[in-house]
Amino acid sequence: MDTNNTPPVCNYEGSDYQTSFWDQGGREYEDRTEAIALKRLLPESGRLMLELGAGAGRNTSRYAGFERVVLLDYSTTQLAQAQARLGKSDRYIFVAADVYRLPFVDGLFDGATMIRTLHHMADAPKALGQVRKVLGPGSTFILEFANKLNAKAILRYWLGKQDWSPFTLEPVEFVALNFDFHPKAVKKWLGALDFRIKKMLTVSHFRMDLLKKFIPTGLLVFLDSLAQWTGSLWQLTPSVFVRASVTRDGKVPPKGIPRHNSDEAIDWFKCPKCEASPLEFEKEHLHCSACGSDWAIRDGIYDFREPLGK
Ligand SMILES: [Zn+2]
Numbered sequence: 001m002d003t004n005n006t007p008p009v010c011n012y013e014g015s016d017y018q019t020s021f022w023d024q025g026g027r028e029y030e031d032r033t034e035a036i037a038l039k040r041l042l043p044e045s046g047r048l049m050l051e052l053g054a055g056a057g058r059n060t061s062r063y064a065g066f067e068r069v070v071l072l073d074y075s076t077t078q079l080a081q082a083q084a085r086l087g088k089s090d091r092y093i094f095v096a097a098d099v100y101r102l103p104f105v106d107g108l109f110d111g112a113t114m115i116r117t118l119h120h121m122a123d124a125p126k127a128l129g130q131v132r133k134v135l136g137p138g139s140t141f142i143l144e145f146a147n148k149l150n151a152k153a154i155l156r157y158w159l160g161k162q163d164w165s166p167f168t169l170e171p172v173e174f175v176a177l178n179f180d181f182h183p184k185a186v187k188k189w190l191g192a193l194d195f196r197i198k199k200m201l202t203v204s205h206f207r208m209d210l211l212k213k214f215i216p217t218g219l220l221v222f223l224d225s226l227a228q229w230t231g232s233l234w235q236l237t238p239s240v241f242v243r244a245s246v247t248r249d250g251k252v253p254p255k256g257i258p259r260h261n262s263d264e265a266i267d268w269f270k271c272p273k274c275e276a277s278p279l280e281f282e283k284e285h286l287h288c289s290a291c292g293s294d295w296a297i298r299d300g301i302y303d304f305r306e307p308l309g310k
Contacts, residue, residue: 006098006100006101006123006126007100007121007122007123007126008122008177009074009098009099009100009120010074010120010177010178011074011075012055012073012074012075012077012078013074013075013076013077013078014075014077015075015077015078017055017056017078018055018056018058018078018081026212028217029204029206029207029212029217029220029221029224030204030207030239031058032217032221033203033204033221033224033225033228034059034115034144034203034239034241035059035062036221036224036225036228037144037201037203037228037241038059038062038113038115038142038241039062040199040201040228041142041199041201041241041243042062042063042065042111042140042142043065043111043140044065045065045066046065046066046067046110046111046140047066047067047068047110047111048066048067048068048069048070048108048109048110048111049063049066049068049069049070049109049110049111049112049113050069050070050072050104050108050109050111050112050113050131050134051063051069051070051071051072051112051113052072052099052112052113052114052117052131053072053073053099053114053115053116053117053120054071054072054073054078054079054082055073055075055078055081055082056078056081056082056085057071057081057082057083057085057086059113059115060082060085060086060092061086063111063113066111067091068090068091068092068093069091069092069093070092070093070094070095070104070109070265070268071092071093071094071095072095072096072097072099072102073095073096074096074097074098074099074305075096076096076298076301076303079094079095079096079301080299080301082094083299083300083301088300093265093302094300094301094302095301095302095304096301096302096303096304096305097272097302097303097304097305098272098304098305099117099121099127099130099131100123100126100127100130101130101272101273101304102130102131102133102134102272103269103270103271103272103295103302103304104134104268104269104270105134105267105268105269105270105277106133106134107133107134107135107136107137108134108135108136108268109134109135109136109139110135110136110138110139110140111139111140111141111142112131112134112135112139112140112141112142113141113142113143114131114141114142114143114144115142115144116144116146117144118143118144118145118146118179118181118186119145119146119178119179119180120177120178120179121179122173122177122179124171124179124181124186124189125189125192128143128189128190128193129193132193132194132195132246135246136246137246137247138245138246138247139245139246140243140244140245141195141243141244141245141246142241142242142243142244143186143190143241143242143244144203144239144240144241144242145181145183145186145239145240145242146178146179146180146181146238146239147180147181147182147183147235147236147237147238147239147240148164148166148171148172148180148181148182149166149167149182149183149235149236150166150180150236150237150238151236151237152238153166153180154166154167154236166182167182168182169182169184169185169188170182170185171185180238183200183235183240186240186242190242190244194246194247195244195245195246196244196245196246196247197242197243197244198243198244198245199231199232199242199243200231200232200235200240200241200242200243201228201229201231201232201240201241202227202228202230202231202234202235202236202237202239202240202241203224203228203231203237203239203240203241204224204237204238204239205223205224205227205228205237206220206223206224207237207238207239265302266278266279266281266286269286269302269304271288271290271291271293271295272295272304273288273291273293273307274288274290274291274293276288276289276290276291279295282294284296284297284298285297285308286302293307293308294307294308295307295308296308
């Protein structure tokens with residue numbers, strides 16, 4: 001299997017995204033409404049959570065019910081920011097990797113989140129398939145996706161100000177490597193992967209500069225928190241949260257040996273190049289004896305993007 005032929009990745013390496021977008025970008029409303037949605041969707045407790053597209057760890061502290069969290073991002077500079085924010089502890093494991101080639105053994109996690117990340121996936125079903133593989137029976141997956149069928153896009157389409165239709169099922173790439181999805185398409189992909197959708201919440205009903213400027217943030221957040229529940233009926237907001245689960249008797253992927261009970265992160269990994277596991281720990285890197293690849297560990301970050309040069 002050629003696992004190296006994967007779609008392009010949106011890379012935030014060296015980006016000041018956390019500062020420019022979240023800390024100084026007037027996104028308090030978005031951050032607070034997301035926190036509410038997450039609280040409503042997260043299981044009370046869990047063992048091991050995979051946070052896909054963790055970035056600088058803005059959401060990580062919200063997963064307090066889980067014993068440990070693996071923060072995964074393609075950018076090591078984003079992960080370094082997350083380390084600085086959360087501190088180095090056994091509780092957090094930092095992994096730089098490509099979502100299309102996840103470096104974990106099958107069925108490892110009992111929880112996963114993907115917030116504002118599917119947005120950058122040129123091949124969303126392929127990425128979701130990778131997530132499904134590393135989730136065990138009875139696990140929970142919380143997915144946020146950008147919704148092409150949002151009220152603003154519908155209005156713009158009807159007024160002739162937008163050439164793409166919000167009603168068709170294919171994703172729309174409105175800026176390079178930025179995709180919006182149709183809720184029906186996302187439901188179909190999840191269903192095909194044996195996920196059961198348990199709950200849907202719509203978020204950011206009032207994401208309009210004019211409203212955010214003149215109405216107190218606290219009030220907008222409160223109104224959004226009420227409106228979120230309509231997500232089970234219809235989804236017309238720019239952001240949609242889904243809680244999906246893998247049934248207890250859900251088919252565990254046949255390949256690989258899940259080592260659910262190991263507390264050692266070293267036992268969780270597989271080689272993203274040839275899919276062999278376990279990997280061997282050698283000083284500053286992990287070694288794959290099957291294909292000979294070495295994967296760096298730098299400043300507490302496991303780097304599975306490219307093997308070390310020979
Ligand atoms: Zn290998």
